Amino acid sequence: MAIIIIVSTLLLRYFVIKDFFFRTNKRRNYTLQGIYLILLGLISIYLFVKASKLELGFDFLTNEAGFALANQWLTDYSPTNTRINAYLTGVFNTIRLVIVGIALSTLLGVLVGVARLSSNWLVRKIATAYVEVIRNIPLLLQIIFWWSFTLALPTIKEYINIFDIVLISNRGTALPEILFFEGGVIIDIIRPVVTTSTNNVVSYTSGFVISTEFLAILLGLVIYTASFIAEIVRGAIQALPKGQTEAAQALGLNSFQILRLIILPQALRIIIPPVTNQYLNLTKNSSLAVVIGYSDLFLVSGIIMNKAGHAIPMFIVIILTYQSMSFLISIIMNYFNKKVALVGN
């Protein structure tokens, strides 16, 4: 609707009013904006009247939730808690996914991006194939594929054991748990163990267990986002003048030193703004966790909407949550951007 109005205002502005109605730009502009504002106001009033027949209050969030959530992190949630608690559990799950996802996809992305410019022909070709294949396949398909993959892992009775450090099964992946003393001193590392209890129930009894859903969505997000970050890194490195590398070679630095000390610090300036965009995309893409049942904020709000209705207020909450997460990421990345920017710019 708003679009029609913009179009008609523009048309009006250019074809009718210009030579016919008002002679000065200022008066014409004010009038046009007035008309536009009135139309916008009418539409808002209409939408508001329509929406006011629906439920608009936020008090449904304080009711008892009444559903259980599989994944939890930092919160102590049970079905008797309020819906706000359920939603917060979802938010924390999303935050956990986003933090781990951003860290891993940056690592993999930089690695692949550098590999795309490697002097080694085979490494270069493998990196190119990775980027060209992964970038052009829908993320949702990849996530569903990884989910099927993790579900097809061996059962917990026949778990895969990698040097007693990582245990993999379709019940989740167990990593060693690191216990910290106050002040960040590592006091103990507990190895993951699978035990069979007296009534023949096999489960992980120690270690840090990553659930299957988390692993699947993480694999999907990281592998997908890394292919985009790799392209950004490659473009940034290629944009640097060749003289930088040559000068570093002339100084006798080896290729790793050139990369670490000369190329990457300079490329970082070009990399940060588009990579910030990719981080925001990753944050929004984390909502695809809904298809595999990882209880992120979108899944939880979907359950709440199914149980209680109230779609419009719930959507306002969702938009605000995603927006504040994006805002936070932007602030952090802008801080980094300022740190690496050229002095004087």
Added chain:
Amino acid sequence: MNSFIVRSNSWLIKNLFSSKLNILLSFCAMSLTIYFVWSLSIFVFISADWKVVDVNLRLLLLGPFPKEAEWRIWISIFWVAFMSGITYKNISRFQTKHLFNISPLILFILFLINPVNNIMITFLLALSLVCLFIGYNLPANRIFKLNQNTLNILGWAITLPLIVVFLKIFGGVETTKWGGYFLNIMLAWVGIIFGFIFGLIFAIGRASSLPVVRYSCTFYIEVIRAAPLVAWLFFAYLVIPDLLPDIFANKVDIALRVMIVLSAFTAAYIAEIIRGGLQSVAIGQIEASKALGMNGYQTTSLIVLPQAIRAVIPALVSQFIALWKDTTLILAAGLAFRELLGSGKSALAQFEFIGQYNEIYMFIGLLFWIVSFGMSRLSFSIEKDLGLNQEG
């Protein structure tokens, strides 16, 4: 012969074994490649049971589309092939390297012919190839007395309405019966066209000097970009019927709602991309056009926009590719609507094919990949033609 060995040896030493680290890397990479290629070919040629794709091919490509109405789709394919022929002639004026751009299409057709073993379908595909060659060899510009470029733009502009007409005349097929790969193509096509048009309008609105227009466009763009597309699809499913006037509410079916959401969502992103292009146009250009006596409309449409859009073609195409991939999200939003991925999931739910997800997902991935890769190649060649590519 001897010099060949010397040359290939020096190539190998330069590209694979130049230092100790490189030798190690080469061996790791080689073993990885051999392992991957080996297990992939074992899977594709030996262990995979492609019957699941063979049996469900119609479901995957067309979904619940009625069998007796298939001729509508074939006519659309003929028309698109005809137009492709005309366009191909236009873009390949002096160079044959553009053949590479439509090679994914030919590959795709070959792939389709192979598993089906249906004389009728092979015949119809051959007919569409004939249409392509007719389009290529027909002196259409002389018949219609039009410039080749105008003919192209005009032809592609009427293609989508024409396809909708093909699908709707003489009884027609309801949108709820659309499905499979065909549905993905239609959704992406509609999304790209309307997303681009409205994105252009919002970008101009955001750059407008009128504060009310500027702020309302900014508000729209920022709100749409705040939430993920899945959320918007879900929102459209739940809320749009309640907000529309009662006369329209029943007419806006799910397909239309999805198309509206995809277009509105893409428009916000495209507006941001074009805004970047608008900012890249030098202020001197606008001043010069004003000095020539052009009015605001002429300055925008003849001077600013062509330069702005030209500068952002790569970003625009990657947004279109993103939209193409995002058509799968209907599945995530839980809409009762079978696009390709949804059809694949329902094929996997059949009793005899349970657990054969590798085959299905590989086939679906290939279908998506072909179009995305073709689009990115096309954008690459456009960039090259326009001289945007500085890498050489």
